[in-house]
Amino acid sequence: MFNEPLDIKIPDGKIIFHEGFFSLEESHRLMQSLIKTIDWTQDEVIVYGKRHKIPRLNAWYGDEGKVMKYSGLSLEPKTWTKELLEIKSKIEEASGTKFNSCLLNYYRDGKDGMGWHQDNEKELGINPIIASVTFGETRPFQLKHISNKELKKVDIPLSNGSLLTMAGETQHYWKHQIPKTTKTLESRINLTFRQIL
Ligand SMILES: O=C(O)CCC(=O)C(=O)O
Numbered sequence: 001m002f003n004e005p006l007d008i009k010i011p012d013g014k015i016i017f018h019e020g021f022f023s024l025e026e027s028h029r030l031m032q033s034l035i036k037t038i039d040w041t042q043d044e045v046i047v048y049g050k051r052h053k054i055p056r057l058n059a060w061y062g063d064e065g066k067v068m069k070y071s072g073l074s075l076e077p078k079t080w081t082k083e084l085l086e087i088k089s090k091i092e093e094a095s096g097t098k099f100n101s102c103l104l105n106y107y108r109d110g111k112d113g114m115g116w117h118q119d120n121e122k123e124l125g126i127n128p129i130i131a132s133v134t135f136g137e138t139r140p141f142q143l144k145h146i147s148n149k150e151l152k153k154v155d156i157p158l159s160n161g162s163l164l165t166m167a168g169e170t171q172h173y174w175k176h177q178i179p180k181t182t183k184t185l186e187s188r189i190n191l192t193f194r195q196i197l
């Protein structure tokens, strides 16, 4: 039923969605250990001169020296944990791609989210491959084309244990977001593996 990677056809981009990439049992075990072992923080950003806490917890792990610039933040990576290396090696094997960094986001409930953005920081290179793993609650991952208004929004429900890969020109032409909702939701952890040049 699950376990077949699906090519989600979008113009000007490449997206592969693999539902049930991790089994339910693995997903549960990994989510529980990530909650405990990751050094979660709630970063602040400055928008129009005012400080705001971002609406989620986050963490940055990776190879030494791979500094991440993200929404005006400069994050030094923490050292890989056992679970992160386990997840990384599984997705590297499946995708045939190596990753040296991982941004983790912990959406505590529906009030946490992430606004429209592109993962187009210059340290990711021209056409980055970004592998996104979800544990816990299903949240809609929405994409909208930056200039072609004829194209409909794309909405992919990222379920527990799923792996979504963005590649090709996706980061040039599409923005993505995890919308906030007033619905009562359980928590969700997302990991985006990246290759910082
Ligand atoms: O939580 C998600 O699925 C998206 C995360 C994301 O877009 C990011 O970390 O840049």
Ligand SMILES: [Mn+2]
Residues within 6 Å of the ligand: 117, 118, 119, 176
């Ligand atoms: Mn992103």
